[in-house]
Amino acid sequence: MTQGSYAHVNGLELYYEIHGSGAPLILLHGGFGSAGMFGELLPQIGAGRQVILVDLQGHGRTADIDRPLSMQEMADDVAGLIGQLGLGQADVMGYSMGGAVALQTAIRHPAVVRKLVIVSSAFRSEGWFPGVRADMAQIGAHTAQTMLxxxxxxxxxxxAPRPGDWPTLWAKMGDLMRQGYDWSQEVAALKVPTLFMAGDADSISPQHAAEFFSLLDGGKRDGVWDGSGMTPHRLAILPATTHYNSVDSPLLAPVVTSFLDAPLPASR
Structure with missing residues (x-):
């Protein structure tokens, strides 16, 4: 059964849907998207899980409020939802902007995140290819008309509860995308088991993905025949995959479910 509802968190009426039952997994969409983007993925990852789809601030069925778009504040919203639903902990997975929000949720609220999955996102602004950053810099309210x-x-x-907010969404997204950021130190301090995924033709380079993995001490030694040399973190580069179809890759769901189903490390 699907349950759509709203949680009042941080002055926001946050829309969410619950699909299935079992261990909770929160899915966070990309910029200008909504929870519906995961429709094709749900049957592949939902077996034995309570999948919670969220519409982030100003997206989908969640109306905007009088505050800028911020990865940190949207992460606080996600943590607030986990608390309101009484989940204790949840696995959190995000794509693109949602990946940055998922990462900030683990950074700011590590106690509520059991495992973290980041798909096609960057942990610092320079991680996006220069051409992508140039395109991001051009986004603003004026772009909204061309996208009708x-x-x-x-x-x-x-x-959207208020479709007339379309130009406001573009203005706020432009402001968000022009912000410089570098979360390298916060990533290096993460204890939450993390899977970082990117396409081999993504808007970030495979080297950026490998650098994220390296910050978590991954890929620095032989894993040893019994796997004892591995960290609890994982890296996956999806072949023949761009930023725009990474969630649709047939390889994504098996990698994610294998990671989420694996036992937690003995100590974190």
Whole structure:
């Protein structure tokens, strides 16, 4: 059974849906998207899990409020939802912007994150290719008009409580994307078992993905025949995959479920 509802967190009416039952997994969509982007993925990862789809601030069925878009504040919203639902801990997985929000959730609220999955995101702004950063810099309210005749807008208009907020979303997303950031130190301090995934033709380079893994002490030694040389963290580069179809990769779900199903390390 699917349950759609709202949680009042940090002044926001945060929309979420619950699918299935079992160990909780929260899925966080990318910028300009909504929870619906995971529709094809749900059957592949939902067996034996309570999958919770979230519409982040200003996206999907969650109306915007009078605050800037911030990875940190959206992470606080996710942690607030985990608390309101009485989950204690949940696995948190995010794509692109949602991946950055998932990462900030683990950084700011490590006690509520059991395992972390980041797909096609960057832990510092320079991790995005220069051309991608140049495109991000051009985004603003003026962009909204040019996007009216697109599936992205039609999906937004069909779900948003206030479709007229479309230009505001673009303005706030532009401000967010132009911000410089570097979370290297916070990543290096993570204790939450983390899987970092990217496409081999993503908007970030495989080297950036490998650097994330290296910050977690991964890939620095032989794993040894019995795996005792491995860390609890994992890295996956999806072949023939771009930023725009990474969630649709047939390899994504098996890698994610294998990671989530593996026992937690003896100590964290």
């Amino acid at each position: 005749d697109t599936p992205m807008y039609h999906l937004y208009a069909s779900t």
